[in-house]
Amino acid sequence: MFEVGEIYDVGIKSLKKYNDERGWLIELFRHDEMEEEFLPVMSYISQTKPGVARGPHEHVDQADYFCFIGPSNFKIYLWDSRKDSPSFNKKMTIVGGEENPISMIVPKGVVHAYKNIGDKAGIVFNAPNRLFAGENKKEKVDEIRHEDKADSIYNLD
Secondary structure (H helix, E strand, O other), rough: OOOOOOOOOEEEOOOEEEEEEEEEEEOOOOOOOEEEEEOOOOOOOEEEEEEEEEEEEOOOOOOOOEEEOOOEEEEEEEEEEEOOOOOOOEEEEEEEOOOOEEEEEEEOOOEEEEEOOOOOEEEEEEEEOOOOOOOHHOOOOOOOOOOOOOOOOOOHH
């Protein structure tokens, strides 16, 4: 059903690692490098164990701003199911993390998942443009989960 190709409005950027005698530093986010509609309102980090996947899921009104910097590598999966998108029915994969530090904007309506393909736990940073569960966590979570559906068309590998 899905054809391999670039997905409209998904922004991927290499992250530069600044090394010195103390270690390293990576700029994850700069206000002057992001479209206003994707500006974060919160942030969180998560740890994912080797071989474990998160997703696939999508958001109705939320865009995600992910950073994959290590200490492991992740295979990231994206499916464009937005009927009004120029890349409707495209599927895209990329590896990001320790060997390829990247940031990625995932627009609302793009189904996404990632899997730790390394041999150690990995950390992912996310700074979405909407609050999880809304103001004071009093709203329904903006998430359509596909990973538990036996007949899901969004398959990893």
